[in-house]
Amino acid sequence: MKAHFRQSIAWLHTWGCMAVGWLLFFVFVLGTATVFHIEITRWMQPERLLAAPVEPASRATMVARALAHLETHAAGKTRWDILLPHERHRHRQEKRTLLAVGWLGDVKGQVDLEPSSGVVVPRPKTRDTEGGRVFLELHSELHYLGEAVGTRLVSAIAMLGLLGLLTGIVVHKKIFTDFFTFRPGKGQRSWLDAHNATSVMALPFYVMIIYSGLVYFDRESLPVPVAVHFGGDDGAVGRYYDELTRRPKKLLPVQRPAASIPAMIERAEARLGDGAVGLISITHPADGPLQVELRRPFGSDLPRYETPENTFRFNATSGEPIAVPEYGPGIAWRWFWLTLHDGWFATPWLLWLYAMCGLLGCLMIATGMALWVVKRRERLTRESLAGEFGLNLVARLNIGVLAGLPVGVAALFWANRLLPVSLVDRPDWEIHCLFLVWAWVILFGVLRPEKRAWVEVLSLATLAFGLIPLLNALTTDRHLGVTIPAGDWGLAGFDLSMLALSAMFATLAWRLWRKWYHLPHLFAALPESAR
């Protein structure tokens, strides 16, 4: 029974993962890129200003300037936001040094202000591009399929991925004895070791990221409860989220609060910690008084929903605190997982750890796909059988999909720099370039001899990434020569990461070239000592 059970699970692992392996690889590669999507957006909009030092101002001054601007330009709106300059604003790099004000109502808007003078810092007109959000969208909904189909497809893929993880743990008999085992140069054995190593080493991360990804699309995957309670009409989902997030049914226009906001900030920071307040919102729910809400920068809490510990509401006229209700366990648990998935709370080192684990995930999937091919081939050579069509197809497509997708991603960055600025639908064309180049590389991998194709596609990836900093220098003035002296590590980090990825592909290409194309007759001419 035991052997049969393990065999069944092994079968499930193999075929469950083979069915979605390439799509899961796509989601993981683009998901890893999403970790730094804010910095990527900045790089893809080189017209934006460099991170420049800004004269700091006291909180009271900044709040006064912000309120003055809002009164003049956002009168009658239903929500005012003041974003104090804070290191931990994850959404827009400029918010770390500049004061931002926003409003919602019949129109919504946001403007950056100089902290001490309140003068508007105009946002430069940037090229039409989605920026890093492209990765966010692609890894959660794929593309060309529409949101409804895409999110459900990605959920299905994620479920099979989770199944693959769990069956993999069951199948991996010697998970503890073989914890540190990696034996290179032994064909199938080495591939299995590599697959095991990359899978086990970041296992908690994979379970977290896939499960939390599924939680993101819980309503899409399990539509019946919402449909039963809220109906199937167009407004049903809106009503569901309104109830879930306790959105006030009606909002009245807001005015300047009479009470002192700096005093409220002091009271809040007694509990939150010095310098913690980043977000000040002024709203007027129809069933309550005008209120001021103080929070840490959005998303920097784990979990990120409002609790009495991290959110402070005050009556805008009297300055008295208003109670913040607790959320129920269901919604709290849901938001805990979403916060873990997004990782907005992460300081830079933890963000890099997220990216490293994502990269390990991509390697896990890639080694798994390669392992399947190698294992099948070794069995066929052992039993002297002819090659199968399915095996050859997977082997060929592996080249284009696994090594080709990075080339496609690099093509996206190339397109961002090279496509004409006045092109209609430019953001869509950047994404078309990713898929066109990827499809081209897949076709290339199918047509060339297999081993040559691996080396060539990996070399192409090396060049595609390695030349990006040079392309950047030739087309913009946000290249390494400018960003490093200015200390703008967000932009410089992007170019340096491209170089690092290029180095990784170069190593892979070189190792494969040496392994398959070692030219003995050249070396035979040299004396023994020189070899």
Next chain:
Amino acid sequence: MMPDLNFGWHLAVLALNLAGFALLALASEREGSVLLHRPVTDTKRRLFQCIGWLSLGLSFALCTSAWKPGFGTVLWLGWLSVAAVALVFSIAYWPWREKMHARRTRSKPLMVEASNKPAWLTRLGCGVLVAVPLAFGWHLWHAEPWPVLRADAVQGQIGPWRYRLAEEEREAPEVLASGAAVKNVMLQLEGDELAVARAWLRVQPPRSLRTSGMAFEGNHGNREAMIAIPPSATAQDAFWLTVQGKDGQVYRAEIPMHRLSPATAEFVMAAHP
């Protein structure tokens, strides 16, 4: 909020994790005997395991106290992964693996790969590989820019702003089922965008602010309006652009019909010869 501690703290966590895993590796049967060049005794193994787990526990304690428990756990797991991967691959590729040296001096035959695909399929594939980039390049060359950025867009000054006005399609107005002829026009205002309240466009001069015409929707360079061409319009009539600032000031500009949309001028002439 997650405390942003300097790299020294992270390094300490990584070091403790590496130490812990290294000791556990030494204690494991297979790798331990390879690394130490002799089989591990039971007492030594228990000692290594003990200190190894202690080291990992210490790093967990460090993480949860320096960063808060929630953040600390996530961070600890992250550095664990890095430490584990680093260790696994260093053990595998460490110089004491003598077998690697022996392998390198062995020569291998040059790989010659036979292709078992039919020649016509290969040629077709190569054809597609060449054709796709060419097609893309051709399409890009002939791609239409944004209407307001076209060379034939009307540029001028209206009040404190510069404007660019262009018809979305260089065609005659579309005649709707109701019989009305409409045209989509796009407007971009450069200057102090925030000071613009609203913009309107119409054929024939507006008599008051209320009759300024169709309002432009959208903002920030993407203003678009669908304006009706009245049946009484002639080719001598002009388009009138009205922009009102947030300070209440109203500005107007006149654009000859044939300048903004020659196709509309022709359409109107055909209606009123």
